[in-house]
Amino acid sequence: MxxxxxxxxxxxxxxxxxxxxxxxxxxxxxxxxxxxxxxxxxxxxxxxxxxxxxxxxxxxxxxxxxxxxxxxxxxxxxxxxxxxxxxxxxxxxxxxxxxxxxxxxxxxxxxxxxxxxxxxxxxxxxxxxxxxxxxxxxxxxxxxxxxxxxxxxxxxxxxxxxxAQPWQELLAALVAKGYPAREAEVAVRLGNGKMGTALGLLEPDGLRIRDQAFALVAALTDSRGQALWTLPEELEKYTRQDVLELLHYVTLLLRDILVYRVNREQSLLFNIDLAGQLAEQALYWEETALLAAFGRIRQAERALTGNGNIRLVLEALLIHIMEMMKGGQHFASSSGSAI
Ligand SMILES: [Zn+2]
The missing domain is CATH 3.40.50.300 (P-loop containing nucleotide triphosphate hydrolases)
Known part of the structure; x- marks a missing residue:
């Protein structure tokens, strides 16, 4: 060093x-x-x-x-x-x-x-x-x-x-250190100019929480919806910090979907490695639901920072997002007020 x-x-x-x-x-x-x-x-x-x-x-x-x-x-x-x-x-x-x-x-x-x-x-x-x-x-x-x-x-x-530093500078430095360009670019984008974060993402399994976040986003648009209801239980193994990180990535993913819906420009995505999947997700999400979801995620983050029960907070969040996506038809009666 x-x-x-x-x-x-x-x-x-x-x-x-x-x-x-x-x-x-x-x-x-x-x-x-x-x-x-x-x-x-x-x-x-x-x-x-x-x-x-x-x-x-x-x-x-x-x-x-x-x-x-x-x-x-x-x-x-x-x-x-x-x-x-x-x-x-x-x-x-x-x-x-x-x-x-x-x-x-x-x-x-x-x-x-x-x-x-x-x-x-x-x-x-x-x-x-x-x-x-x-x-x-x-x-x-x-x-x-x-x-x-x-x-x-x-x-x-x-x-x-x-x-935080310009993406291009960090990317060049990581490639010079021997990281593959494609993986380095994903890490730099997700780390948003923060070298420490980018290096963490480049470690083996470094994208684990981001990938889990994408599984969650994808489960929300899966018409069978089964995967969604086992998720909060799975996530109970996560620490509070992990769940906050997960919600951070859910926000970045939804933001990317919004960007893609607005101008179909891949170069603006944080999750550049998931461009194909995000383009598909963009077919299912309405702008209003995305914008409302950002607010709900903020609320969940506040609840978690204030010691809210991880499972209850996540379930309430998912229910709210599902309601927004489906116009409140299917889940309105089961909506809890855990957050
Ligand atoms: Zn010395």
Missing amino acids: NWDSIIGHTVTIANLRAMLQADRMPHALLFAGPEGVGKMLTAGVLSAALLCESADKPCGRCPSCRQFAQNNHPDFSLIRPEGASIRIEQIRALQHQVSLVPYLGDRRVVVIENSDKMTTQAANSLLKVLEEPPGHAVFILVTARRQMLLDTIISRCLTVGFQ
Whole structure:
């Protein structure tokens, strides 16, 4: 893992490397930008570079780089939510650790992943550390929800912004890394410019949830309708996060069907690999039903984020969509109000 592992973000990387070279790294950085664009990867490379003992940082060979690669560097701490939040106990333990003299080199580096998940007490405790950081410490806070952080914390950090990148750039980079062009294009489109997401989709079985989402969409237009009613049961094995991801893909699929109905333009599809199937689906879906479905999916997502029962929420969603598609003839009487 080195600077070359990071794709895109060229200006950001150049700035970080210049600060590193000049030994002018601020005590606290805030990596802010959408999920899946490479913030954590960059935080990892920068941490290794800050701790590296060679001139060409990170060299990947010195004792520090080796320990970092094995996830047991004594001067590196990664803090992430335990359960739903980052608790004050975690920050207190960190506070003690960073106050100690570095063990291997002359720095201690702390990465706080999903730093917006700190409880108020934890955030206030971190703020005290950031107000008077030990001279040897560098903090890298990472967040996709910068607005959730205390203003007082934000003002103590140098914000480094990360954005989703142009599809063509990511595609070229993935092909250069040796991924087949066709699969890479599907991943880049579905990941919508987010490298981390695209790489996840390129893993074996990476399209599993997207494919399940398509099965669901297809089941909705299957006149026999049988597959549909066994789905919520099957999906009970999914985690809440998986179901939210599934609904995200259902939205992308319905969006593609809408696009196809409007102008039959394949190049605008997210799910480019399913173009043929989506063209067929477009025969069954009316624009009004598609637009209404988007609203229902949003509602289901809110219910799931708020701990709604996965099966009940999905069943209610499917019933509503079926009603919209069939003008309410068949399922009106069985419509529940679970969401
Ligand atoms: Zn090194």
